[in-house]
Amino acid sequence: MNWHTITFLGDSTMTIPGACILALWLGANRMWRQMFAWLLAFGTAMSIVVISKLLFMGWGITLPGLNFTGFSGHTASSSALYLSIALLLTQDGSRTRRALVLALTAVLVTAVGLSRLMIKVHSESEVLLGLLVGAAAAWGFGLSLRQSAPPLRHLLLPVGLAAVLMMTGFDKPAPTQSFLQELAKNLSGRSEPYMRHEPL
Template sequence: MTSAPQVAPVWWLITHLGSSSLLLPAFGLLVWGLWRSGARAVARHYVLAMSAAVLLTVVSKCLFYGWGIGIAALDFTGISGHGLLASAVLPLLLRGLPGSRAYRWGPALGVGLALVVGVSRVMVGAHSVSEVLAAWLLGLAVSWPVVQRLQTVVVAHWATRFSPLLLVLALHTSTATYLPTHALEVRIALWLSGQVQPFTRHQLHQSPAALPKPARP
């Protein structure tokens, strides 16, 4: 992560809308609602697609934190987790808003809000443009096929109706950040690589001779 300068509080509020502490429980409610509504094939597709996207995101981060593998020309150190979850969950989460049954403005609002969450990650100094763009596109590859498949399916379970209320918890920082997913990713990367400290964005742009040597077993 890069150090963030003075940032308007609104950007921190928006960035919490992509927090795993909120969107992973929301994802669970969505899957449960789909399953209980009889859309079990869609629920399975959603779970498998999300699992693959999360795995790819974690691997991209661990490769950088543990081994310094990134793309300096793009300022890329790993896919944004907030950006991924936002674009993978919000289009379906907001689909359940009252009045959005025509599958128009609910999912579209989710796509746009996910993009704003990505912008917030850049504004708070957590990610680069390339990282949030990759996350946004990957998340849409997860959510949008599900949105399309649900156009012919009636989903009326209470879990899909009320799950958007979880976003209100973004107003409370400690509630929106109680899952230390970033710290867990760093610990996994260090454990696998044997490094003592994670690689940083600054090191990505240094010459290879200035980088620390890989730890020996």
């Protein structure tokens, strides 16, 4: 199994454009309340991830007793995005169909989290808490889903946009970690960011 391929499903080059496409699709279908709920839920989850990383990198602030340097962004963003899409696409389906799709999606986002452990870039606590943050964002978005979803034919636009993104250079991991390290140094005034000392 290629863990690097699986982990890329949670990279910001995938999830941030995906989040924007979902918001645009909701707006195009005049699902304004759902669009704003999605932007709020995803934005809040990603803000929590970024703040947790900056607190550690800039000031060494962490959760006591845990090998924790910040929520796993790959895990949080993938669980927020993919679970939200699953909730949206199954809102008018049977309970059995919804449960099956959500279960398969949960397996997918769990695999993304597991890949972060397998390639040794996150600890168990970072992945688990990332899953919880992302799932909470999807749950918050799901609360806004009260009107029927648009017909499946309206999925052609977001699917087409996603395909174009995949074919035009969105195939390399985003340099988010190095960017956050530089930001943490600038904010804290340190010459070097705090780094993990405990083994993974």
